[in-house]
Amino acid sequence: MNLRFSTVVTLAAIAGLTGCAADQEQALPDARTVVVLPTPDATSQPPWQTPGDVLAHAKAAGLDLGPMGTAEHYHPSLRIVIDGNQVPVPANIGVDPATGAMSAVHTHEGDGTIHIEADSVGEQFTLGQLFTQWGVALSSQQIGGVQADADSEVEVTSNGVKFAGDPADLVLEPDQEIVLSVN
Template identity: 75%
Template structure:
């Protein structure tokens, strides 16, 4: 093989195999540094990107997509701390990237603000609906692929008060600060 052919084969291999080098693969399901992202699969490790399959995830959360609701509008805040480190909450959970339509429970920024913008007053929304749309598993012993050690569990607080039970059932309320802390 000539030097020119060898270089051509090397370049072709690099182009065809771009990103497929096992040494460079991100097996944890994280967003790639180049700006691409991998769908969260419910058990991937943080940080978790906003999913692209928004309509299906919104429907599985028992919500629908539409224009921003105006009958009720409030903003709980969510903070996730795993092993002492903050985990970012992505923008656009519950926002369809194709149409811009939103569910009543969604995010716009990466600061943990959850937007409740409902078209009917008095509806109940839960933390589980946000996580279902996000595609990240949430239980009393697990957030995504992060699982509590034996005998431990997820610590959940709402406005500083401990919350018992299934964190998915936590009702979202105005001016609420929710902290999920995994030891």
């Protein structure tokens, strides 16, 4: 079983069954549903595609799916450069193609524009939430399966200023230009 994708397991306790007579009604205790959330992929190389199980990835990022929020609406942009080559950020990260439901952090186009469309004012969202929904690991040492050299880190700039720390913690802001690079 591949745990990168959401697996729903239904557990039912068998204890407590009453009688076995064919004419006697039997009742099972309430079933419990356990959702195993996907883990971002830390092994694959770019380009990375949009994952199939949008709801599970949104939940793993601490987000939910619903109609587009209108209380907060802004657009940071993301550019990823690996060994001098730009890596595309795909369309529809955080968007369920079957229903059109989306998380507050998502993409529509494949141009690196991140859409923040939240239903309440003042919520903060991070770059890590986008990457978790994308299913791609992000840390100061790697993007997906691309590792920084032992003596370097993933370079992160926000509006041209170097960001120190874990890139997943970078808070998304209006009109922000984010560049991630690994050489």
